[in-house]
Amino acid sequence: MSTLLLQILAAYLVQKLSASVLNQLHNQLKPWVKNYPGEFKSMMSLVVHLVIQNDTGADKVLDFLFHNATLEQVGASENTELPLPEIQNTCAMLIDQVLDETQMQVYRRAGQEMSAELPYLGALSTSLPTLTKQLLMSSGKRSKWQQRLICYIILYKGPKVGAEILAYILSHAETQDQLGQFIHIQQNIEMGMGSVLSGCVQCVMDLLHNQKDVNKPRLLSNLYTLTQWERTVGSAIVRCTFKHCLQSHWASLTPLLLHTDLDLAVMTLNILNYVTLPSTLSSAVGLQAAGSLVALFFSLLEIEDTRRVDSMVQACGKCASLLSRKPYLQTMLVRYLIEGAMENENKPLLGGKHDLEVSKSGSRDSTVSLRQENKKHGLSLTMLRSHSTVFHAGVIGQGLREKSNVEVLHKEILSRNQLYFEEFLWRCCNEPREVSNSPPSTEESTEQPMKSFRLHINADLCRTLGSLITELATPDVLYNNRFWPEEESLKMTVERDLHVWKHFDDNPVLYEILLLLAGNTLVMSRCSAVLKSLTATMMHHFEVSREKMSSSSPKQLQCAQCVIRCLGKSGLLPLPLSFLSELLPLLSSYEVYLLLLVVWRFMKENPPTEDPNDVSKRACESKHLEVLRSILHSNIDVTGEIYARFFLDKSGTDTKSESEIME
DSSP states (O other), X not given: OOHHHHHHIIIIIHHHOOHHHHHHHHHHHHHHHHHXXXXXXXXXXXXXXXXXXOOSSHHHHHHHHHHHHXXXXXXOOTTSOOOOHHHHHHHHHHHHHHHHHHHHHHHHHHHTTSOSOOHHHHHHGGGHHHHHHHHHHOXXXXXXXHHHHHHHHHHHHOHHHHHHHHHHHHHHOOSHHHHHHHHHHHXXXXXXXXXXXXXXXXXXXXXXXXXXXXXXXXXHHHHHXXXXXXXHHTTSSOSOOHHHHGGGGHHHHGGGGXXXXXXXXXXXXXXXXXXXXXXXXXXXXXXXXXXXXHHHHHHHXXXXXXXXXXXXXXXXXXXXXXXXXXXXXXXXXXXXXXXHHHSTTTGGGGXXXXXXXOOOTTOXXXXXXXXXXXXXXXXXXXXXXXXXXXXXXXXXXXXXXXXXXXXXXXXXXXXXHHHHHHHHHHHHHEEEEEEEEOOOOOSSOOOOOEEEEEEEEOHHHHHHHHHHHHHHHSSOSTTOSSOOOOGGGGGGGHHHHHHHHHHHHHOTHHHHHHHHHTTOHHXXXXXXXXXXXHHHHHHHHHHHOOOSBGGGOHHHHHHHHHHHHHHHHTTSSOTTGGGHHHHGGGSBHHHHHHHHHHHHHHHHHSOOOXXXXXXXXXXXXXXXXXXXXXXXXXXXXXXGGGHHHHHBOTTSOBOOOHHHHHO
């Protein structure tokens, strides 16, 4: 048949072959088919050959065959005449023969270095998006036929077309069945082109970053679903995996952690957790990932629904553990996290105070005068035992200080956020260390040594943590040494000590950080300057406080207790002085000052050190306990229950000082 006649038949004849016409032709040709089955079979082979050789209108011919072979399955209205079952079976037979012939020629073509040409596959490649869309909308036999057809087109055209088709399915699949087409097509074409999944992943990254009309949530959701499926099947199916292909695309996925849609960001995070950290991750990408992860973590803390946020925060912690495997990323993660907790927009999430801002220079509100407002109250009549004068805070020349509009979170949410923060910091700091617990060696013992994993903080990271806390809390480095000076020299550092106290008061999460790391001597030694300033400020407060009981100053009492706990847990402050935090709430303000003075003098004589041997040898002399014993005796009515923790040895006898023994 001539090419022109074939094109005319493909373009116009199939349009005229309606169901009624086909039924009439079948009735007329039925005797011929029955009497001459060999000729009918030859004619079917000729039709298959003509379909394969048709380079124009191939899509119309195949659509005609698909339509008439599956019309009953799709369903039609009552008034529509359907093709006879024999016609549907004949169309299905033609489709199977066309696909079988196509399969044979495609694989033969691959073995003959692309010598054979398939015109109809080349023509169908121009309408691949339409065919793929029809594949996603079809079901039953038609879905399987179209799936095979698309696989042969991909094998015929090459890996680039296959990558584009797979990326199209990922971005448009809306159901699990539609997404299953991705797996079937990949398995069928992967034997012929092993790099198709890598190309698909590259196309997906291009869609995420360069195409504005793509549905990113659906695309990432489908990608995440496939990674979860991979995790489930494991190595049961031999195929190229997303886990391998996505490892080289951390740079493309990391920016999505900062997406305004938190669900999309967390979905990206789960994908990265599955992919794990590549061994060749560049420093720039690693630092970007660390910063983006910390920013996402603080964004998640704003969510009040604990059930929703819990799994998200756990995913952040898992990613932090991955990044912490590299020492430089571990250091930057800790720095970003602690610095982020001090930022103005994140402080309220952890119970901190939001800094009140004033108008920028040159933007004064002419309708408000700070001086006039204060003069107005200064001319009012002062009443006895009342506060009738109010001075407004602000900056002269810039008007009143703006009121803060930051919403105060519930205590339950604040406590939850603080726990999440501590857990996240702990996962950033810790690294697994393998400890072998082998049984006693005997000649007959055949037991294998048991392995357990304990968590510890790297020594270099300990020093970094201590130095970072000191750097953020202190205004300068002038007095940032580990030595505690004479009490008289505290007058020179009052302003500096108050600055440190205010920083901790504005950021109470710093207390939690100190207590979390207090068990490590290296960290506390590097934080000596901070502990020293806090102790000096509390000494000054309780010395001049007008409150009789220390419990009337809850913030200051909490600070003093935190300092003593940190010194005690680290071993820098030995027993029984390390128990003072239990005693302070029961005493008067001045008695608390006296005990803090005892702590100061001990630390002055025994400065913080990073040597664990020196720390283990520390002990309190009798001169350090005289004031403590006297205070306990004078308040024995309230301190009797805890007296034994301070001055009773294991035998239950009182450990008296040398002066008492002499008396």
